[in-house]
Amino acid sequence: MEQILAENRTAYGINTGFGLLASTRIASEDLENLQRSLVLSHAAGVGEPISDALVRLIMVLKVNSLSRGFSGIRRVVIDALIALINAEVYPHIPLKGSVGASGDLAPLAHMSLVLLGEGKARHKGEWLEATEALKVAGLAPLTLAAKEGLALLNGTQVSTAYALRGLFEGEDLFAGALAIGALTVEAVLGSRSPFDARIHAARGQKAQIDTATAYRDLLGQSSEVADSHKDCGKVQDPYSLRCQPQVMGACLTQLRQAAEVLVVEANAVSDNPLVFAVEGDVISGGNFHAEPVAMAADNMALAIAEIGSLSERRISLMMDKHMSQLPPFLVANGGVNSGFMISQVTAAALASENKALAHPHSVDSLPTSANQEDHVSMAPAAGKRLWEMAENTRGILAVEWLAACQGLDLRDGLKTSPKLELARNSLRSKVAYYEKDRFFAPDINAASELLASGCLNDLVLNKLLPSI
Structure with a gap:
């Protein structure tokens, strides 16, 4: 990711908008805000909260996918998800709002909100504001780097x-x-x-x-x-x-x-897109x-x-x-x-x-x-x-x-x-x-x-x- 940005290359989801806005180039100084805005705007689910057991499964599946090394995401973000899982802190994810392409955007955005210190999560049956929930897991709010918001949101983990x-x-x-x-x-x-x-x-x-x-x-x-x-x-x-x-x-x-x-x-x-680090390629699929x-x-x-x-x-x-x-x-x-x-x-x-x-x-x-x-x-x-x-x-x-x-x-x-x-x-x-x-x-x-x-x-x- 750092090499792509240093070379001023255009890559979807890294320094562009999303969906129909994919051709819009984002300035370097706006890249962190781009990822945060993506998570906030896409957290648009509705309905009852998903059960703790199912949220846990979703989080484990997401960690498993990100750990494969094709998503262009820092280990610190994956470790934060693991810390939430181990601390039994489960983000509030509404049951409805995904059509199963492009991934499960809305529910995974709700999952990701907590990492930013937004939204809420449940711990041992009690709902906590995100900042308090992060403290339970020994975490502070994250600032997402280029591509990381998209990596968190894009995927079939909720459907699965x-x-x-x-x-x-x-x-x-x-x-x-x-x-x-x-x-x-x-x-x-x-x-x-x-x-x-x-x-x-x-x-x-x-x-x-x-x-x-x-x-x-x-x-x-x-x-x-x-x-x-x-x-x-x-x-x-x-x-x-x-x-x-x-x-x-x-x-x-x-x-x-x-x-x-x-x-x-x-x-x-x-x-x-997927990141193939050895070849230096970022490919949309x-x-x-x-x-x-x-x-x-x-x-x-x-x-x-x-x-x-x-x-x-x-x-x-x-x-x-x-x-x-x-x-x-x-x-x-x-x-x-x-x-x-x-x-x-x-x-x-x-x-x-x-x-x-x-x-x-x-x-x-x-x-x-x-x-x-x-x-x-x-x-x-x-x-x-x-x-x-x-x-x-x-x-x-x-x-x-x-x-x-x-x-x-x-x-x-x-x-x-x-x-x-x-x-x-x-x-x-x-x-x-x-x-x-x-x-x-x-x-x-x-x-x-x-x-x-x-x-x-x-x-x-x-x-x-x-x-x-």
Whole structure:
């Protein structure tokens, strides 16, 4: 940077304006003010503050990117970010305001404000003015040198953090759905035949094969429940039971592919321009465009929606006495008791919401910056909506978990496989058998909280999911 300035060369973001103003040359005496003004003017986000955990992830991703050495930034700035992280000082970053190109400008500007002694940050649950927050971390306000404001603001770290949270929640849902779906197979006296390895090997889809293996592991070779109906006259189960490896395998493919994209992006240099110090070159490009992240998030949305959709169909199946061979709505003395009737309606409502939320965001570009930035990714919105979708699907799975355990309890005390008994007992540790109508919402909430804890993850085969 110093050499470029000494040679009086023009380089974008170093001694020029930004966006449509890129052709405006900035005088040497205004360069420090240029970087400060950039941060202040771009801190234009709106909405609730991002959680401390997510802000921490954003900051770590930014440090990782800057540390690669292509951003033209002094180590003192990177060290200041690390000091904030280690002191658990988390800048106030509003949830909304980025379109995912040119990078996540507004939220990263809010992150950077604190380094300048502006804005506010949270420390141990308390909001502090930036100057006080810096003192907690043993820092004083920084004066940014040429290019440093742009290096801090330009990048896909917010988009990536949003999508990573969606991935982690999606993985938990996938693992929970396998165990709960297997419980439902037992509750409605379903067949183990659709999980036969030969069926899935014949198709050859890797994720489907892996998913079928996981179902076989959960169901075990047999169980008291399975033995009780081995000579029944049923020929085939409904698709929501029989096609679980196919549907869930397709969902697993999306999660695995998204994880591959996101682990690359988490370690990427997504700044612009990039500085190649050995050659002495500063090159403008487009690594700030978060299209890979947006598409990964869009594909995860399909998976999360389908996990919930398939679960809702299994819930509906358990409500129908002709399909499940269980009492209507899974309760004795039907009529006086409505049982699980409306919990299935709730699941249907959540599944329907997810259908709308699954609309791809990466196709919804809007031009910005007077058409200089004329195609954007919408990656933050693509990632952020995954959280709501995950909450919806968690609610659906909670209802299915309750229903499957209720159905099994109605099978005269018959036991299922050892792993599925663990899943059953986990729920029963928090929610009692449904003898007659009672306030239902607390049961759903308790099951949802259990799912969110990841308590079913250990029942699923290791290395099935990228992070579990």
